[in-house]
Amino acid sequence: MNENALQPSENFKKMAARSVQAIWLFVLTYLLLVSAAVGLTILSAFAGLMLIAAKPMFITIMLGGGLICFGVLILIFLVKFIFKVNKIDRSHLTLVTKEEQPGLFKMIDEIVAEVGTDFPKKVYFSSEVNASVFYDSSFWSMFLPVRKNLHIGLGLMNTISIDELKAILAHEFGHFSQKSMRTGSYVYNVNQVIYNTLYENEGYGNFAQKLAGISNYFAIFVVLAGKIISGVQFILKKIYDVVNLNHLALSREMEFHADTVAASVAGSDALITALHRLQLADYSLNNVFNYYNGKIKDKEKTNNIFPQQKFVMDFYAGLQKIKIENHLPIVSEEHYSKFNKSKLTLKDQWSSHPRTADRVEHLRKLNYPLKSYGTGIAIDLLVNKDTVFEQVTKKLFDAIDYGNSPIISDAGKFEEDFLENQRQNTFHQLYNGYFDFRNPLNELNSEDFEKPGLSIHLHANNFFSDENLSLIYLLDGINEDLNTLKQIEDKVFEVKTFDYDGKRYTQQDCSELIERLESESKDLDDQLKKLDAQIFEYFLYLALEQGRKEEFVNFYNHYKAIRTLLESQNNCHNKITQVTSFMHTRTAVETIEQQMYLVKDEEIVFKEELLKLLTNPLYGEHITAIDKEQIEKFIASNYNYFAGGSYFNFQVDELFDSIRLFAKIINDTNFNAKKRLLDFQVTLEGVNSTANKKPVTI
Template structure:
């Protein structure tokens, strides 16, 4: 059995010890806090009885009840998670049995026997681009053995070969064989307890507020109880970080271990290939969902999102020049990291999975080769596939609110519309993705004149020039991260840069040297941008005799860039000042805050009206967005009345803010596309 052949690494054992130790420490801290709360309750009750016995009158009776309530309020806070019901939603899942899918269950049987683990309790299908192991996690699952369930996403199956499906399922059954899955159950329940006490306090807050309002005598005691609860919450935040950091370290090692089990079943290549294709598969599926989100207003939906996903997967692969091998995109590690030029390496302590690069690197080191037939698609293992896909599509769209009974968009119409929209929202391919994550650098275009020097188009948009752009982006991000480390924004003692280890203290010096490197690269990019402008000036003059349109489009873009910076500041400031809504805030303070943001709100209204007056930027706005803008700009909305927020008006405010942000971003892209499409037309001419 492979389970016995694959030994646990020393790192796996170390992380297991750390995770279990952290859970034991949490249990000790919680129980200590609980017993102290019991002691506090006994002490408060004793004090209350003594006070009333010494001075039996109404005044002391009220004070006694208030004093006794301190302990009970704190004790109830520590126990209230026991009264919360955790119901797992499985409405998006479709259970299947052996009689329905004999070939799939035959594969599962093979893997179970080869790995040496248990058959799943239940097998489910979902629409997701994922496969996972899960079980009902509750208090008893921490003590009693619980059988695990297997979930297979058809969005994943749609993009892999049969052998890759076997590798992925072998990975999941690798988890079935891990006794450390039980640790996950403990951590899940610890997190449920902590989350309940930190963030699910609405009914508790109402209860203590009602108690405080019952009598002026109780108020001071409620304040004391609240301060004690705040202290407990501070301690819980520390424990949450401590427990989860240690468990996530184990979780990453569990992934590596499950990968090794899968590699022993199928060889390392099938799992490698599926991992490298995962981002593209996920992006394809989300692109389909995004397309149909835009069709909600027209009451249109898909009959089969998986057919649509398959088209998008292949269309995008063709657009990005990704090789198709055995009917599937063959994504390489180089293509995965094509635009990632960062040389900074830091361990993400909050990641539950290792990076794709790390997993692929580990798999390659195993170098386990097995001869298999990779030609068959994973979809072909399923019986009545189309019916299954349509059923899960129907489940997926069942939660969407339509204004009337929706109609279906045909797959052919989807292909035509998606392609048109995709090409409309991408920049011309002749620029070699030079502009995908940058815009022309600002300079005084009127100072650039026609040139007699020969400038070659291919040199301006060569891979070397594109690399400069992504080196600049990577350096900016790396410098920002290193500065965070140096200023204790990220709690790291060391990090690696370009293969060399640095301490936190050395970060500031490294940052200075990287800034100089960034300046040199940005100067090269600026010089290239000026040559690009000069090249198109020459092209425009040669073809049309006009030199004004190009200059005008450049100026439009650069002016809107400055306009964007000015207008987005209203959005940022207002969002920041509205942050108090997310916290418990005294009623008087809430009213004062809304009065204080009124000038900013009026600025936002004026900016929205200004943008809406320009048809260029609002032609593509949905009717519901325009209606929301009108409700916001034309009415004086109140957001708080008496002792409650007016939710419908707050929704109008935040929806308007989000749509304003979108409108500004779209306005910039419109100007950028106009310029680049015009430049491309000059080349075509």
């Protein structure tokens, strides 16, 4: 291993120094607060005891006891973090030993030796697409040595190569590779102390409430202590921002340092290719999870989710034309970034990790050669991998109650259902994803269905090329950048400088840049609208040529009728969702009672929209008998939702169930109408393709 890889960069040292300075600021402030709290506690205890001694009677005993509690409460608030232990939930983890998996532990041994760090205390498997080092921490772990545990997700090992696994594990050990790296650990723990003092106060709050419940005399002093604690929190919040911002800046440098260690151990490309594939691997596993979440009601589960994850990943790789090498998709840098056309670069001071693009750029500059550890997928390192897969899968599903006789589904059924779901819920590959982001032309009248202006023979690939698709991504990127720039101009968040398309700008430059981007956005939008019109005319021409104009018009009018209603339906859904959002959070009784007037007003409009769904034949196909019964029951109801300081849970549940059902019906109906139109156009193109017409450029 390159020894320089272990040396922190100058920027790392600078961020570490700033973090230490922020910590000292906290320590000095905290010591002053504690000293004041100790003094106040002694003073209030003395005053309380003197009051009781002066005239022992019920009222003086209560007031004296309240005074003593007043000081103690403030002191406890400031020192309660000492007793806080942050324990990592291990219920989803499976312990693995060297005897069980010698191949994996051999790799870990070699990495540990090369990096020069300690071997993990324990190694665990999970189902995740992730790897991490973790430990139970407390205030005392800043001063006492704590051995770390290694967590490896099988969802990760199932989708990366052996070389990539080595790079990822080396990255994790890189975080603890040098004594100087302990600065980051120390800052993290102090950050946890401040966070606990500010935000983790449920237990303390319960204790204070019980104390206040003893007597009204005690309650007076509990309220007074609360006022002082609010002032202490105000001071600590200001310092927390300083400490946390410096901690996050250091965390980003720690990631770059760990990447340097990983690249030195395994090679730059090993980590780069893994970083590019992780999003696809995680998305694929979540697809499998979502499938089985939908099967809970049918008591259906599987013994092994991981071949299904691999199937989904390979499917999407094929769909997106990603090449496969050694049984793994090679997600290129171009593919990874093609969906993100933003040219705006901000220094995200609240992020703990650098952007993937920045990490890749850093690794490219290092340019460490690949040190091949072995060929194959990382999961091949495991002994009896199918048994391990099943153990981890079982632990995953054990958290769900399937009753006495769950149905065990095989991979074949999953694959069949997955492909059928793709067929029903995605648009034909002919469109190359174009209509995933845009809708067919909607502002049409009867004259538009007459003779089309486009009357030359073409193929659909002239319209749905990657080049035209990139226009959509570019427009989205510009609009996203515009939104951010307007927030910078309005000082929604403070940014001194930023980069756009590789050039440095200041806040004062926003107005000119916004004007330029708005012009570019309009030009792109006009270009895409022109393309939409050409697509419509192209398929209209095919329909006329094939004598299927009436079918084409019917599909279009059906889609247009539903699309026309969608905007008002979405507005209704957004309003009822917005006015009921407070019901998901802890809210003061007075606020709830006031907000309920708005809920009841908006409920009237919402019920009217639900009734329109029931009476409009356009939506009948997507409203089941059970759905209809639920909607009719809700429309006929006159719920209060809240009274006497408490929610009526069953009424609230029915409200939110109806909101979700409304959204599902309108979205399913719109999607189905759009898909039917697009599928019909595919049949027109199918005939066109068999006519052996030479494609031309438009």
